[in-house]
Amino acid sequence: MLIDNRKTGKVGDEIKQHLQTDTRLSVISALFSLYGYQTLKQQLEQCAAVKLLLPQTSSDTLFPLQNLTGDRYELHRRNQLIQAAIARQCADWLQNSAEVRQIRKEAGVSQNLFHLQQPDGNALAIQGNASFTSTGFGYSESDQYFMNMKITEPQGTAAMLEWFNAIWNDHHATTDIKQQVLQQLNHLASDQPSELIYLLTLYHLFSGSLDELTEERIIKSKTGIHQTTVWNKLYKFQRDGVMGAIDKLERYNGCIIADSVGLGKTFEALAVIKYYELRNDRVLVLCPKKLRENWSLYTLNDRRNLLADDRFNYDILNHTDLTRTGGFSGDINLATLNWGNYDLIVIDESHNFRNTPDAKEGITRYGRLMNEVIRNGVKTKVLMLSATPVNNRMNDLKNQVAFITEGNDSAYKEEGIASIEQSLRRAQTRFNDWLSESPRTTESLMRSLNFDYFKLLDMLTIARSRKHIEKYYDISEIGQFPQRLKPQNIKADIDTLGNYPPLKEINNTIRRLHLSAYSPIKYLRNDKRAEYSRKYDIQVKGGKSVFRQEDREQSLIHLMRVNLLKRMESSINSFALTLQKLLNAVEQLLHRLDSYQGISGKSQQQSTESLFSRGGTQLSGDHYHGLDDFEVVSYLILLSPQPN
Incomplete structure (x- = not known):
């Protein structure tokens, strides 16, 4: 009989059903976790004897701690913060009822086996890829596919037990590790110093930023960015924004600068552009047609150009040029342009790309940018500028982030974000639920949003307000921001004579x-x-x-x-x-x-x-x-x- 932990039953349920008092349990398992013990604790305590065969996963003498604390699907159980109590109970059970041996790597046993020998002579064997974990028993949700065969025929169960005993009694292939496992369990069960817990908390919070770029490291990179005019015209908070953007471009291939209006996103982007131009990278700026002159000024030998000494050499195209197949945009011949030869793309007003409209004929600007510029040719980093990257929906970020990931929804799986689209969708759902609350508070919204949404924002965005700058920077360098006057609502008729219709x-x-x-x-x-x-x-x-x-x-x-x-x-x-x-x-x-x-x-x-x-x-x-x-x-x- 097939057991798949889904439609045809769970391995844990079968073991619970057949694990009677004085049953003798023999197990070969690739993993052994505390939470596998937790899910079957009541039944395991009734066993007359338990033999555990575990594989050798490293050359260390101690059994690895990470094996005992569970696989990635048991995270929700670790978050219950009762690991120490379970470890103490598991250690007592192993001490009193179990023998534990380790299979040497050379033996190469790749099958998992659960064999239950009941006092009345009946037996059950389950062979397959289910391990001694809550996931393997079917009690923790996962995307794994399990295939395990249940055997109850006497001839089959006897053959399985004979195969197990042959490995167990081969002292050249196995070694006793019961004391090592108990030592690790006792370590998990013991009280840890508060200083260690505090240091571990700090490490996990900030380990991702320990090697971020700093101003000192940028100077040491020999790019010469410190000597440029644009760098020396930046305020301290703008330099921090530039360094953060460069760090995200190098780590994650992209960044969205979403500072509030008036904080100098354009000058920050110019500094980032200069950094990459000094590395001999080719840069393209995409902007709305009405803003083209703002960007083109800094490439001209013109007295109005405050940054003329930096000699910027980036290309400039309008957003609408992405839908053209010929003609000129400035000095650029669109018919012969090598779209795939840009190392860095800077997209001004990137919120214009938050949607991917379908085209009856030809190609959309979104499709051209994704397929012919970003995915094609050299590896392309993407810097986006927008004070409003999210307009009506949190999902507005999805298409902009797709430029950074080249459309790979699972690009940040190793960072804890299994699906970018699902993260944004969950955040939108919780935001919609929050809208119906009364009263609505910012604190309740922050508590309700999923962690991976904040993780995504932290990885890819830089968003600061004027209040942030006033709180964390010395504003004597830049002076006070203008104070916004309280609005006055004035209701007046359109004309004093009353001749204008309603x-x-x-x-x-x-x-x-x-x-x-x-x-x-x-x-x-x-x-x-x-x-x-x-x-x-x-x-x-x-x-x-x-x-x-x-x-x-x-x-x-x-x-x-x-x-x-x-x-x-x-x-x-x-x-x-x-x-x-x-x-x-x-x-x-x-x-x-x-x-x-x-x-x-x-x-x-x-x-x-x-x-x-x-x-x-x-x-x-x-x-x-x-x-x-x-x-x-x-x-x-x-x-x-x-x-x-």
Whole structure:
């Protein structure tokens, strides 16, 4: 019978069922842990005799402590902090009831065996990969697959016992280690000095940062960073941010600098760039188009460039350049650019990459950056800058972290994060639960979030506020931060004469606008809808659902209505100008539509060309080839009545 610790039963349950008073137990196990004893303690105490055969795992004379304290799946049991009591009980049991021998490495026994010989002559043997641990017995959850065979036939159980005794009685293959195991158990059971516990706590808290980069080590690295202009212009807290970023780039291949607005993320990034340029690394800066001039200034021989002496030589591209296959971006020819030859990528406003939208055709900016820049060519480190890396969901971090890990969800498994996606998902779930609490406190949120989420943030992010700088740094160097005045809520009418209509009425009027220019697909002929759906509808979530072009256009119309309200909020004059432009566009189109039938001396093709050209100028016939079905008229209808 198969026992897999899942569907077909648990090894521990079978042993409990057959472990009667005065049963003789013989065990060969690759592991022996306190918590395996704990789960079967009541039944093991009834045994008449126990023989334990354990493998030799090292050349040390003492049995390894780590074997006794359990495997990685028994962590939840260690966290109960009752290890000393269990060790004391286990030592008493072994002292009174058990013999323990060790199989030398040369013997090479690779099978686990549990043999139970009952007083009435019946016997049970379980052979497979289950060991003497709570995991092997099936009482601690794990991702392991177990395959163990249960044998109850007398001939089979007798053969198993004979095989066990042959190994046990071979004194060239085994040696007695009972005293060594008892010595280790007594050590676990003894009280430890408080100083040792304190030092061990400090070590486990800070062992990961003992070899972090410091300013002294950066200077000794012979890069010359200490002599650069940008380094000497940084404040102390900014230098610490630079050193932390370099450390994370070297350790984990990436970093997100998420300092608050105004703390100098750009200058910190420039110092990191200079550090890698001094190592002869090639650097690419990706930024929004509106910020390109900010970055390009530091590469120019210009009197406005405060860092001209450092002679920065990084490349600059816009975020949108990632979707282009040709043309120039500044001096860079996108058609011939070697995307995979950058050692460091700096992404300004990296929160723009928090989503991975699907593209109907071509490649998205996220896909180009991941596949052709980061995964392709040389090993690429990623530095991201964003004051708001998380917008609405904690999962916003996932796609940004994926740049650092090259999409490997288990990249930090050795750091205690088995799955980045699952860590972020658990954090979001607990955050959602916290939102429903009353009252909500920051302390309760911090207690509820999972530890691996904080571990991930600590590994990859640098996030400091002005309060942090004021608390931990000497602000006499930089001076006081501006004090934010308490906001004053002033409610006033839009105009004092009361001639302006109520906002609710304006909103209702805007909602009545069809804005059909933004939803042309709704006006297609029925026999054309399937064709255009194939062209513009996008499959998402691996084909599980479809994002229809018609739905996208309706969303755009709602957005435009909101934008009209926001325009009114910012400036009544701007609001009026925008409405006038919309009205002019409608009137021009209506005039063209009304005059379509009245164009004399022209064919339908020529009249169509006049209708759809700017100012009625003639275009080439090829441009409107196939327009005789007049399907494109719908694309230019603005604010027309919606069809029933």
